[in-house]
Structure formats: C-alpha cells, structure tokens
Amino acid sequence: MTAVTFDAGRITPATRPAGAVTAAATVAARSVRKFVRTPQLLVVSTVTGAMFLLIFRYVFGGAIDTGPIPYVDFMVPGYIVTSVLFTGANASSSVAQDLEEGFTDRLRSLPVSRTAVLAGRVVAETGLLALGLTATAVIGVAVGFRPHGTGAESLAALGLILVFGFAFTWVFVLMGLVAGNVQAAQGMSLLIFPLSFVSSAMVPVGTMPGWMQPVAENQPITVMVDAVRSLALGDPALAGLGGSTGHYVGLSLLWAVGLVAVFAPLAVRRYRTS
C-alpha cells in the first residue's frame, strides 16, 4: 500500500449546514439504494407475500363464507393492507440494525436536523411499501381478484393503504429505536400477527367468538381494511358493512392521523435524545 496522507486543506468545507430537505432526501436515497441493491430482500418479501396470498386464496378460502361475493374479492383488499404491515415491519429491523452498527451515531454526529433525517427515512420506507403494494396487488389480480368499484375508487384504495403504511412506519421506527438491536426489533414486530389476524382482513369478524368481536371490530387494521374493502368493492354492503364508504374512509384517515400524531413525536424524541 502507498503511504497514506491526509491534507484537510484540499477539502472545501461547506459554508452552511445542509437544509432539512437535502438531509431527508440524502438519507432516503440511501434506504432506497440499500433496498434495490439487496435483491434477496425483494425476492424474499415478494415470495412470502405471494405464498400467504395463495394459501388463503386456495387452502383456507374454500372454508370461509363471505356471503354475496367470492372469498378472493373479500380477502385480497384485506390481505394487501396486512402485507403493508408485514413489509413495514422491516423498517423496525433496519432502524435497529443502524443503531447496532453505529450508522445512527454517524448520522447523529453530523450537523443536520435529526428530525429531517428520521423523516427522510420514513418517507423512503413508505416509497418501498408502494413497490411491495403494487406487487401484491398484481398477484391478487392474477389469482382472480377483481375490483367491483370504479377505477378512481381502486386508486383511492391504494392511496389510502400508503397513507396507512406511512402512519404505521412511524410505529415501526419507534419500535426499532426502542429495541436497539435487530433481534429484539424482530421480536417486537411479532405484534403484527395478532393485529393482522384478529381483524376483518382474512375472515368476517362475525365468525369470531363473541368476546373477541369488539376488539377485532374496533382495532385500526379492521378500520383500515373496511375502508379499503368498501372502496375496492364499490359498496360496503357487499362486505357486510353497515355504514357508507365515506364513513369508513374518514375513520381510517382519523386513525392514520392519530398514529402519526402520537408516534412521530415519540420516535423523533427518542432519536434526538437517546
């Protein structure tokens, strides 16, 4: 190796600190690059997603009565919502990994807004969710799902899922920050199993035991699934829902706003001070 010398004089230093947008975009670019260049991540998440979709569609589906509509039309909107949750849980592990490997220390020692850095991260993770969301929707259509509503309603459904994904990403980021290491973060992410399954995502809530129904009916995943399903089917009644589409969409947006209002400040505070 040639002798190493370093001459700080050849570096032109910055005249002022990076702005919030630059900081967020720079950090987001890293998350996207990391995802795109780690093909196994893409493959694993797509294959797992497809596998569960096929199992529900063809194995369990025949035993589940969803009234006037075929099970595949009932299940796919619910499934897409939960798949966003499962993909989003990766954010928790990757945040924890950055803490564990000192990457977070590097970022926190730089003269940039820590809030911007974290926001950039969340935006990038949400962008990646959009990719996964598209893949799952395509598979859903391939196995026979057909939206019954208008094209605009279907697009609104996808948009709503992204809003929801954005809100939940803050929860996962906080989980990763609290966990501090990948294993603990993965353990905490298991929380999404009861959340996903004790909901209207895969089965009508009416088939659950009486004591479980109030929980299942009012938890955020169900609220979200009901809204997405109402949009996708074009008529809430087809999904056995009593209210209007507007009602379910409004309620789910309220949940999303609530989640961000609570978890974003907590995550930012944790990131700034821990």
Added chain:
Amino acid sequence: MSTPIVEARGLTKSFGKVQALAGLDLVADPGQVVAVLGPNGAGKTTFVRSVATLVSPDSGELRVAGVDAARHPAQVRRVIGLAGQYAAVEPAMTGRENVTMVARLYGQGRRQARANAAVVLDQLGLAEAADRPVGTYSGGMRRRLDLGASLVGAPRLLLLDEPTTGLDPRSRNELWEAIRGMVAAGTDVLLTTQYLDEADQLAQRIVIVDKGRVIADGTPDELKRRAGRDVVEIRAHRSGDVAVVAEALGRLGVEAPRTEAGTNRVTIPVDRGRAVMADAVRALDALGLDVDDIGLRRPTLDEVFLTLTGSSIDDGGDVTSGTAAVTAAGTDAGTTHPSTDIAA
C-alpha cells in the same frame, strides 16, 4: 493563548446504576493527538460520545472548540467528525457513494461533495476501490472508509472511538499511518483505545481513565517515568530455564521478577539499568544459559497502569478483549515496532 479544543470539567453520567463518568476533567489543547486510554468500562466511550453530542452528561461542563456542548450541540457538530467502534458505512453502497452522502449531510453542494469525496478516497488509498460496493471491502478498508467519511467535512476535531479494535496488525498499521498523516496536516484528534501501544504510537498526550475518572495524564514518556523503573527483560531459549533465569535475576532487581510461561519471558524492574544489565549478562553467562533475547527497556503502559491502579489493564474488562489487547501489544512490541522495546 488558544482556546482548548476540548474542555471537560467534572463530567458525570450514569446509566441506571452504572456510573460511566464520575467527575471527569480533561483539557485538550489544539495541535495534538490526545489518547484516552483505559480498560473496557472505564468511561472512555461515554466521554467521546459526550464530546460528539450523542450523550448528554448528567452534570459538569463540556466545551468543544469553546462551544458549550449542552447548549449548542448543533454548533459542536459542525466542528467534529466521528469514527466509532464500528465502521459506520453502508455496505450496499460504493465507497464513493458513502463518502459523498456524508459530505452532503455536512452541507456541501452536489459538485463540492463529489470533489471532496474524491480527495478523501484518493488520500486514504481507496481511489481504486471507490466504485465497488463496500460489502466487498476488507475490514481494514471499511475502517479507512469510515475515517474518510468523518474527514470529508474537514472537521477541526476528529473523534476516534477505538479505531482499530478488531483489525489485524497490518490493517492497524495502515490506519495508524492514516491518522498520523492527518495529524501532520493539522487536524486535532481525540482517540480512545484499550491498546497500550496504540496510545504510545499515536498520541503526544495520554490520559488514563479508570472508573469514570482521569487517574493519570501526561506524555507517554512522562507516564512511563512516573511508573518509575526501567525493566530488564530476558527471553530464555528453553522453557525449563525460565525458573533458573528468574532466580538469577531476582538477586539483581528491586522487586520479584515476573515470568511468562508461554513466551519464556522473564522481566524485572531495576534501579540502575545499565549496570544491572551487565550484571545480568554475566550471571547468565556464568550459569551457561542460552537466551534468545535480552534487553533493557522503559516500562510499558501496561506496567504503568499496574503501578497507578494496582490492577492490570485487562482486569477491568471482559476476558476476550482484554486478552486481545495484551496479545496485540505483545506482537507489535516484538515485531513491527521494535523501538518500544529498546532502552531509552
């Protein structure tokens, strides 16, 4: 008089029941490398993290380049660069992308960031590997890249937290070269290490920390002088001779000799170095013993630590890394850096 680059007074910090800093005082003047040396758990990392504004001390005063770190942490971040115990680089990105990313976060414009990244990569000998994903780098290259990333903002103060932990001897030497080069160019460095020879090699000033407090402070030579006596060191050719050599030396020294079974090494602190050295050679000759090596040297920092604290430096931490430190120190003293072994 110039403003100290780091000025810490009475810093305390507890994590639950563990007191990491217990009233640490340290004033570092610009223009030098200061090494904070101590066993695992001594509080070195907590101190560096305080200077890097990653930890807020419970009490005490901390100024970095004259700026109060508690009140104006953002201002402090503009003058520091941090390279931690791990290489904080993104393996999925290339070396160039990594350094450019950090440059952008330092506030540099797109073109400026790219130009500066190129300078840093070139000067750290990473120009050829710059466009390869960091995942393909060796451990030593990753550390150098990490160092480069912390330098791309041209910080006034570079903080290195155990920069060579876990590196093989060759990579350590390369990183040492890089750090020396940087210092020659005028960047101030505060580094922590548990490697005695590392502090000796790099720093003009060594601050020994134990249990969250500074227990000794001075140039490497001053610290060695404070521990007092020179040491005569002999390596017997046959392991069976170690006891005999120790007995012969015992009559010459002022303390009981220490023996090291694995290396056949016998050491003894002495008062009048040169005279005793001659006596030792005569005594061994009279006994007709074969020796591989005989020398008079200044005490090592390990011995200094022993004198100052009453316990060996590797007693404080976990067994694995303590052993690693001693092994590495031994290797370097014996092979790559004979200068530490030679009498003053």
